[in-house]
């Protein structure tokens with residue numbers, strides 16, 4: 649099974665994807681994580697991407713499309729994949745359709761997750777991430793037992809540079825202008841499902857798994 653999950657920053661795509669790929673035994677391709685790994689490797693592409701990410705803008709299409717195509721090209725050896733954070737604009741969606749066709753793959757579910765903007769702002773500005781294992785916490789909703797330390801591995805917790813308030817506004821603007829129009833591109837497909845992600849994490853997951861399996 650191949651899935652596309654899209655929605656605004658802070659809606660919970662990463663958290664829900666982690667649970668979904670575990671349950672379905674498929675591979676998680678999280679565009680933001682792939683880019684952050686390229687940044688910390690110090691690769692040329694990573695350096696190019698960093699300036700855009702820090703400013704809350706989209707990394708140029710040629711960079712992200714190439715990174716996703718590499719993974720889809722090699723996907724015949726996995727049970728399926730979940731694309732989280734790709735596509736994020738219309739030209740990426742069109743490029744995805746072309747590369748799926750070329751590599752003999754198709755998307756079985758396109759899931760759009762949404763929540764009100766004040767909730768997105770609150771979720772993003774309180775988000776803390778473990779530097780060692782990547783697990784996510786929230787200052788108020790799911791705080792770590794010990795301040796600044798990951799409950800799972802003891803790693804140091806940090807706030808993503810682009811989760812600072814001055815960048816969040818820009819990311820939400822980019823989402824509204826470039827990613828939200830994907831709704832019109834996908835909503836008529838039989839594989840399309842829309843999900844209210846404003847509830848608590850486990851309740852949202854129950855609806856998500858139902859939407860994916862139905």
Ligand code: AMP
Nearest residue numbers: 679680700701705706707712733734736
């Ligand atoms: P995320 O972790 O999904 O919130 O992504 C973090 C940042 O990575 C975004 O704000 C963009 O700068 C960049 N990014 C992630 N996915 C894409 C994409 N599909 N196209 C362009 N830039 C992306």
